[in-house]
Amino acid sequence: MRTVLTSPTKATSVPGRPVPGNNKRRSKLNLGLPGIIWVLAVCAIPTAVMLGTSFFTYEGASVTGPVTLENYTDLFSDSYFRSVLLDTVWMAAAVGVICLILGTLVAHFLVRSNSRLRGLVILLVILPLVSSVVVRTYGWLVLLENGGLINSVAMDLGLIDAPIAFIGSRFAVIIGLVHVLLPFSVFTIMSSLQGVDSSLERASRDLGAGPVATFRRITIPLIAPGLISGFILTFTISIGAYATVAVLGGGSLQTLAVLVRERMVTSLEWGQAAAIAAIILVIGAFVVGLLLSFSRKTRIPGVSE
Secondary structure, three states: OOOOOOOOOOOOOOOOOOOHHHHHHHHHHHHHHHHHHHHHHHHHHHHHHHHHHOOOOEEOOEEOOOOOOHHHHHHHOOHHHHHHHHHHHHHHHHHHHHHHHHHHHHHHHHHHOOOOOHHHHHHHHHHHHHOOHHHHHHHHHHHHOOOOHHHHHHHHOOOOOOOOOOOOOHHHHHHHHHHHHHHHHHHHHHHHHOOOOHHHHHHHHHOOOOHHHHHHHHHHHHOHHHHHHHHHHHHHHHHOOOHHHHHHOOOOOOOHHHHHHHHHHHOOOHHHHHHHHHHHHHHHHHHHHHHHHHHHHOOOOOOOO
16 A cells, blocks of 8 residues: 655635634734833934934924024034034043943842842842932932032031032033932842853953952953943933933033023023934934944854843
């Protein structure tokens, strides 16, 4: 007797009966539809309107001319704007680096240490997230103002003869932004550290490497994606931060976000305000793309993020 082998045939749809694959795709689309609508409503559409506004000149709320690059050319031909742009990028980079260093140290302690202080440190990291940015910023205002706690204690101890003008300085703004953004850096780096096998660090120490060498040669390369993600978060948020700069800057320190507010509210130059906001967006996107490209090039084979 001969056995005839037949090749499997493709499943055919029966009229009146839904195809299973189509149902799965439709259900996924239905589940994701609310999120897609939300992203379009609060992100994509406002961003498109902002970008469109930047290509028109305004007098108040009225468009006064055709599509033009005048807003951008006027901004980049202004030496004051260029100095504010560089100052903003510098401060955002400083905040990102400080958060990166402190966040790495705190995250390493929380993940690798068995100290009883872990609970207290976690509480101190989470606590700033409970209150609003404005409340935290005004807390630093109380500490750093001329009659604040820091100046008062320093003068009582004879360390200084006159109050130090912290408010209105880059130092005050950077301190405030680091306090606001440090938890984001800590939790991002913690997630990367938790994915690193601690036996690799123990093996390095068993082979004679010290703690610093182990951390530098083993741990940092393995958590590099987390470090980059933490820097991206803190940099992109701080470059567009307004409340902390407005309060601790004392009205004298200018950043791109402060300029957006001034052009929108004070001088009613909506086109230039939108152009400045677009520049902030482009800088953030450029830094994100650059660091993600670097992360892919330096990824260690066989190590998952």
